[in-house]
Every structure is written in C-alpha cells, then in structure tokens.
Amino acid sequence: MVLKLFKTAMLSISNQLTWWCEGISKKDEFSLAGLTLSLLILAIFWFVWEFVKPSKGMKSLPPGPHGLPIVGYLPFLGTNLHHTFTELAHRYGPIYKLWVGNKLYVVVSSPAVAKEVVRDHDTIFGNRDPPIAALAVTYGGLDIAWSSYGSYWRNMRKVFVREMLSNRSIEAGYNLRRDEVQKTVREIYTKIGTPIDIGDIGFLTQVNVTMSMLWGSTLDWEKTSNIKAEFREVVMKITETFEKPNMSDFFPMLARFDVQGVERNMKRLFQWVERILDAVINERMKSNTMNKEGALENEEKKDFLQILLQLQEEEDTGKRINMTQIKALLMDIVVGGTDTTSTMVEFVMAEIINNPEVMKRVQEELADVVGKNNMVEESHLQKLLYMDAVVKETFRLHPPLPFLVPRCPSQSCIVGGYTIPKDSNVFLNVWAMHRDPQFWEDPLEFKPERFLNCNGEWDYSGNNFQYLPFGSGRRICAGIPLAERTLKYVLASFLHLFQWKLPEGEELDLSERFGIVIKKKTPLIAIPTPILSNMDLYK
Numbered sequence: 144m145v146l147k148l149f150k151t152a153m154l155s156i157s158n159q160l161t162w163w164c165e166g167i168s169k170k171d172e173f174s175l176a177g178l179t180l181s182l183l184i185l186a187i188f189w190f191v192w193e194f195v196k197p198s199k200g201m202k203s204l205p206p207g208p209h210g211l212p213i214v215g216y217l218p219f220l221g222t223n224l225h226h227t228f229t230e231l232a233h234r235y236g237p238i239y240k241l242w243v244g245n246k247l248y249v250v251v252s253s254p255a256v257a258k259e260v261v262r263d264h265d266t267i268f269g270n271r272d273p274p275i276a277a278l279a280v281t282y283g284g285l286d287i288a289w290s291s292y293g294s295y296w297r298n299m300r301k302v303f304v305r306e307m308l309s310n311r312s313i314e315a316g317y318n319l320r321r322d323e324v325q326k327t328v329r330e331i332y333t334k335i336g337t338p339i340d341i342g343d344i345g346f347l348t349q350v351n352v353t354m355s356m357l358w359g360s361t362l363d364w365e366k367t368s369n370i371k372a373e374f375r376e377v378v379m380k381i382t383e384t385f386e387k388p389n390m391s392d393f394f395p396m397l398a399r400f401d402v403q404g405v406e407r408n409m410k411r412l413f414q415w416v417e418r419i420l421d422a423v424i425n426e427r428m429k430s431n432t433m434n435k436e437g438a439l440e441n442e443e444k445k446d447f448l449q450i451l452l453q454l455q456e457e458e459d460t461g462k463r464i465n466m467t468q469i470k471a472l473l474m475d476i477v478v479g480g481t482d483t484t485s486t487m488v489e490f491v492m493a494e495i496i497n498n499p500e501v502m503k504r505v506q507e508e509l510a511d512v513v514g515k516n517n518m519v520e521e522s523h524l525q526k527l528l529y530m531d532a533v534v535k536e537t538f539r540l541h542p543p544l545p546f547l548v549p550r551c552p553s554q555s556c557i558v559g560g561y562t563i564p565k566d567s568n569v570f571l572n573v574w575a576m577h578r579d580p581q582f583w584e585d586p587l588e589f590k591p592e593r594f595l596n597c598n599g600e601w602d603y604s605g606n607n608f609q610y611l612p613f614g615s616g617r618r619i620c621a622g623i624p625l626a627e628r629t630l631k632y633v634l635a636s637f638l639h640l641f642q643w644k645l646p647e648g649e650e651l652d653l654s655e656r657f658g659i660v661i662k663k664k665t666p667l668i669a670i671p672t673p674i675l676s677n678m679d680l681y682k
C-alpha cells in the first residue's frame with residue numbers, strides 16, 4: 144500500500160514537471176534542474192514525514208488527512224476553506240495537520256487547545272508567516288501585523304496602541320468620523336425608496352472614515368477629492384488581490400517565478416499607494432512648516448498622520464519612527480481596518496433585516512437612547528446594550544477572519560499532546576468554535592439575547608477562548624477600540640435614521656464566501672425609507 148502510494152507520488156511529480164516545462168524558456172533550464180532535484184527531495188521528505196513513525200519518547204505530529212505528493216491536500220481544499228477545515232475537525236479532532244505544497248498547516252478547533260497556543264505558549268506562537276502579497280505592501284513586513292515577534296514589533300505596536308489609538312486620540316478623531324458618516328447619511332437620503340448595495344456603501348463609508356482619520360483634519364478636501372477617489376480604488380484592488388490564493392505561498396521554491404503574477408500586481412498597487420501617501424505627506428509637511436505653531440497647538444485637530452510625523456521628531460528613541468515605518472503603519476490601518484469593518488456592517492445589516500423582531504428592538508432602543516429628534520453620537524453607543532448584543536452575535540456567526548491571522552511557532556512545541564514543528568502555520572478555526580454545539584445552545588440560530596446580561600463574560604479581549612473574533616494573546620487585533628466604535632456608530636446611524644427592507648420578491652441569502660476576510664456570497668441589496676419626521680437630520 145505504502146509502496147503503491149510512493150509510486151503514485153513519483154508519477155504525479157513527473158506529470159507536474161511536464162506541465163511546468165511547457166511554460167519555461169531555455170534560459171531557465173538550469174533553474175529547472177534545481178527545481179526538479181528540490182521536488183524529488185521534497186517528495187522523499189513527504190514520504191518519510193507521512194509514513195515513518197516518530198522515534199520512541201518523541202510526541203507524534205497531529206493526525207490529519209493524507210494528501211497527494213507535491214501538492215499535498217491542495218486539490219481537496221475546495222472553495223470554502225472554513226467548511227472544509229470544520230469537516231476535517233469532525234474527522235480528526237480538535238487539532239490536526241495537513242500539508243499544502245511544502246508547507247505544514249496545523250488547524251486548531253477547540254477552545255482548550257486554542258488556549259494552549261495563545262495563552263500558555265503565546266510567545267512561541269508570536270510569529271507570523273507573511274504571505275508574499277502582504278510583504279509586497281509592507282516593505283517586507285515592517286508593519287505590525289506581519290513583523291516577527293520581538294522588539295521591533297513591540298515598539299511598533301506600542302506606538303500604535305499608545306499614541307494613535309489612545310482614548311484621547313480616538314476622541315479627537317470623532318469630528319472627522321462624524322462628518323464622514325453624515326455624508327453617507329445624505330447620500331443614502333438621495334436614494335430613498337431605491338435599492339442600495341449595503342456592502343458598497345459600508346465599504347465607501349469605511350474608507351472615507353479611515354482616510355479622514357489618517358490625514359483629514361488639515362488637508363483641503365476640495366483639493367484632494369481626486370486623491371480620495373484614487374485611494375478608494377487602490378484599496379479596493381489591494382483587498383481583491385489579497386483574496387487570491389497564491390501558489391508561491393504554498394511552494395516557496397516557486398516564488399521567484401511568481402507564476403500567477405500576484406507579487407508583481409501587489410507591488411504595482413503598492414507603488415500607486417505610495418505615490419498617494421507621499422503626496423499627502425508632502426502636502427502636510429508643507430502646511431506644517433507654513434503654520435507650525437497652529438498645527439501643534441491645535442490638539443483637537445490631530446489626525447494619525449500628524450501624530451506619526453511628530454513621532455518622527457521624538458527625542459525618546461523608543462518612540463521615534465522613520466518614514467518607512469510611518470507608511471507601514473498607515474498600511475496596517477488601511478488594509479487591516481477597512482475590509483474587516485465594512486464586511487461586518489454588511490453582515491450585521493443582513494442578520495437584522497433577516498430578523499424583523501431584532502430590527503424592531505434595535506430601533507426602539509435607539510429611539511429611547513438617542514431620541515427621535517437627534518442624530519446618533521458616539522457618546523450614545525455605550526448605552527445601546529441590545530445593539531451591542533446584536534453585533535456580538537454577528538461576530539459569533541460571521542467572524543470576518545475565520546482562522547485569525549495564522550501563527551507560526553519559533554520553535555517546536557507540544558500542543559494538545561502533539562508536536563507542532565517550528566515554522567509550521569497554525570490556524571485557529573474560530574469560525575468552527577463559534578458554532579460548536581458543545582459550547583453554544585442552538586449554535587446556528589441568530590440569538591443576540593445570549594450576549595445580554597452576561598456580566599462582562601463576553602467581550603473582545605480574547606480571555607474567553609470560546610469567543611475570539613479579534614484573536615487573543617499578544618497578537619490580538621491592535622485596532623479593537625477603533626473597530627468597535629466605528630462599526631457601531633455606522634450601524635446605529637443607518638438604523639436610527641432608516642427603515643430597511645429587501646426589494647419585492649427577493650430572499651435573503653446569508654451564505655458566505657471564503658477569503659482572508661469572509662464575505663457575504665451575494666451582495667445585500669436593501670431599500671431605505673426615512674424613519675424620523677425631522678428631515679433636517681438627513682441633510
């Protein structure tokens with residue numbers, strides 16, 4: 144049986160090589176010979192790894208499905224990876240492994256084992272294995288999300304959390320967020336009674352809010368309106384490119400060929416973003432020099448760019464950052480914060496429209512807390528307890544990052560009784576944990592009540608391992624306070640001002656499409672009508 148499999152493996156290698164040879168020119172023949180040799184060595188490794196038992200006393204690797212030689216489990220992954228990984232957990236248990244190309248993936252699907260990774264061995268699992276597309280837009284991983292665990296990452300994260308996302312700084316950005324949300328409200332008002340794509344409007348609002356917080360406070364918006372449009376376009380293209388699985392990530396030895404062109408494409412997009420960032424930064428530096436005192440005096444008007452530029456001149460070397468780091472941090476906010484938050488706007492709205500009783504209750508709460516003659520303000524958000532539960536329940540059923548951002552152990556480590564080898568990729572399947580009937584009553588039903596009156600048992604801090612929409616441990620999402628606020632503020636404004644219904648004859652489809660960020664499979668189209676009688680609130 145084993146020999147037969149080995150024979151199939153060799154046959155498959157030679158087929159793969161024939162396919163490969165057709166597309167390669169003469170000058171690559173030398174590389175091809177190296178590649179052939181590497182693939183053969185890889186096949187032997189695969190054979191030994193899969194079929195030879197560990198020596199006595201050594202913990203074995205987790206169980207898992209056998210794939211094909213060279214490609215591993217790749218042909219069987221299907222399009223909805225979160226479903227495939229959850230089905231495999233039913234077969235192989237809370238921790239299993241699989242090979243994809245020459246990378247070893249370990250999938251964890253239980254809160255107890257997740258705790259071992261993100262709490263008991265958090266430092267060991269503090270690294271990432273950045274995809275090539277991510278390296279292309281972060282100067283090779285000089286941002287927070289993709290840098291390795293260590294002092295560089297720690298300093299960058301400290302700057303981000305303490306300087307940019309401090310309570311004071313988030314408060315200071317409120318006027319900027321408010322202006323953008325009000326612009327969206329006006330935009331929706333011009334379309335009342337007609338179908339609107341909620342995903343699109345959520346994305347536009349989020350990019351506008353993000354841009355405004357990044358550099359909106361002192362730039363002249365009239366002059367920069369085409370920068371805004373360009374920026375939205377490039378951000379959309381970057382998020383789309385991130386969606387595509389890249390063979391070079393599974394087969395690092397192929398990376399130099401960039402067969403699908405993902406790296407080339409991402410680098411081109413990044414040059415485009417950099418041009419925009421450079422233009423905005425230059426403009427800001429010019430206006431700062433012209434009116435230095437005014438800019439520094441006016442704390443209320445500090446946006447993220449202003450904070451970062453001031454950190455460039457910081458005397459404390461622990462805080463000081465250079466221009467490359469500034470741009471890498473800006474990319475984290477743009478890439479990490481836009482698609483995730485706007486996807487959630489769409490899912491929450493979809494769940495609410497699908498559950499009219501929930502919509503009614505959310506709107507009654509808004510009328511009580513905000514009043515029928517007022518706009519929603521961020522200060523209302525902490526009193527909106529039912530809406531908080533609705534958002535939490537949506538995060539449970541549709542966590543935007545279903546496997547978080549994979550962790551990569553810096554040394555081999557025992558987890559769940561198995562050896563997890565150094566440099567493997569560890570996925571925490573929170574999508575499966577959030578739907579596990581062992582931990583959730585009626586797990587597939589949308590019941591916000593489960594998050595009411597829970598005395599702080601459920602929050603986004605990552606301390607309850609059954610519920611981890613923002614991850615946990617040292618590498619938990621760095622943007623939680625901002626994400627939570629923006630998401631709720633946008634939703635509360637949409638729901639306080641408008642009644643939403645599906646177009647006549649349409650049915651709601653809540654199914655998901657897998658990607659780095661899980662999206663709704665079909666766009667949510669809904670028709671708004673104004674609720675409040677004071678039309679001035681819409682203009």
Ligand code: HEM
Nearest residue numbers: 288479480483484547548613614615618619620621622626
């Ligand atoms: C609904 C919105 C969001 C969700 C669901 C989300 C979720 C996540 C998750 C699951 C991780 C990985 C955590 C882990 O490995 O344990 C993460 C990391 C990160 N997120 Fe978010 N995020 C959101 C919004 C934001 C926003 C608005 C920002 C920035 C303003 C942001 C910045 C980051 C950064 C910088 C990291 C990397 C942290 C590190 O590696 O140390 N995120 N996020």
